[in-house]
Amino acid sequence: MSVRFRPLALLKRSVFGARPFSSSSAVLQEKSSSIFGDVTEVQPENNRSKRDFSDSLQSMGNADEEFDVSKVTLNNDTKLQEFIGHTPKSAVAKLLTPLKQQIYEANVKQNGFFKNNEPVTLTTGEKYKLKLSARELEALEPSMYLKSFRLKSSWKKATIFLRFVSGMNVNEAITQGQFHSKKIGKEVSKLLQEGVEEAHQLGLDAKELYISQIWCGSDGMWRKRVDPKGRGRTGIIHHPYIHVRAVLKTPQTQKRLAWEKEQKELKKKAISQLPNEKLRFKLEGHYKW
Incomplete structure (x- = not known):
């Protein structure tokens, strides 16, 4: 029994129904090692939109002197602080609207601490009142x-x-x-x-x-x-x-707590040792045990 081997080119044509791919080394070098030729186009290295982190840091320096990456810290890099959100801000600037912030600061400047429902006159001549809860006061005070x-x-x-x-x-x-x-x-x-x-x-x-x-x-x-x-x-x-x-x-909290304690004492009723009523029994000169 004799077995005949068919050529590889004819085998590929019979299986896939098309001519086999053929490319020379010169063509691959011209097309940047792409076997598909003009189907895909290799982007040049100069058109990259993203660069390495080291290249971006190096470009931050001047052209005359090299940029020292080791000198970049969180304290001297303002853009990094804005990105991370570590810029120091007071709680008043973070939590209150601009109008409430003006009223709060004017109230503190007027009394030394914040007083609820205290009328305050702004620089524009308008009068406002602001009321905050005890939890809000603790959050806003430094x-x-x-x-x-x-x-x-x-x-x-x-x-x-x-x-x-x-x-x-x-x-x-x-x-x-x-x-x-x-x-x-x-x-x-x-x-x-x-x-x-x-x-x-x-x-x-x-x-x-x-x-x-x-x-x-x-x-x-x-x-x-x-x-x-x-x-x-x-x-x-x-x-x-x-x-x-x-x-x-800060002492701002101490002043507010002292004022609130004083107001609480003023609102208390007078304490009497005996009830304010008429005596319905006869007083004697000695005690009966």
């Missing part, structure tokens, strides 16, 4: 929120010092933390020092800041260690880790 990293201490030890510095001036609390017998004092002092640096960036007076709230909580994942005991017994020693949170505020 404040700072601080949080620490993982600290090696316990709730009981930390709470002793945190209650001591609560309500204290920030600079005074930093001094107390440096010389306090508790080790957590130095960690809290470092945390408050970071708050002082951030206050300068936000345009707040760090000397007037006070600690409105300060607390601690468990940081989780406490380290465990075996505690060997007598008679073949063992226990487990837990090494606690905590974190500290603090809220710093």
Whole structure:
């Protein structure tokens, strides 16, 4: 039995019903290695719309001197700040409309703090009143929120010092933390020092800041260690880790709270030890037990 092999070109023609593709190396080089010829067109490298990040940074510099990428930071790059949204803005500018912002600032300038339903005259001569809830007032008043990293201490030890510095001036609390017998004092002092640096960036007076709230909580994942005991017994020693949170505020909040307390005292009724009624019994000169 003889077997005949058909040529490869005839096999391709019989299977696909068309002539086989044929291209030489010279044609491929002319068409930029494209086997389809004029069907597709290779875009030149000069017409790229996107460039590498390094090329875009290099183009930011002047033609005479090279651009130093290492000098680009978040503090000196205004376009990067606008893109990320880290430009420092007050809560009044973020949350209030332009008209309410003018009324709020005029009210604070007039009274030293914001008073609800207080008539205010703007520069245009128009008079307005603005009423805000207690939650809105807390959000609009200047404040700072601080949080620490993982600290090696316990709730009981930390709470002793945190209650001591609560309500204290920030600079005074930093001094107390440096010389306090508790080790957590130095960690809290470092945390408050970071708050002082951030206050300068936000345009707040760090000397007037006070600690409105300060607390601690468990940081989780406490380290465990075996505690060997007598008679073949063992226990487990837990090494606690905590974190500290603090809220710093300005004297504007103190003035508002003092005024609200005074108004609350004025609204109270007079307290009398005896009821304001006629006596319906006879008074005697001695007590009867």
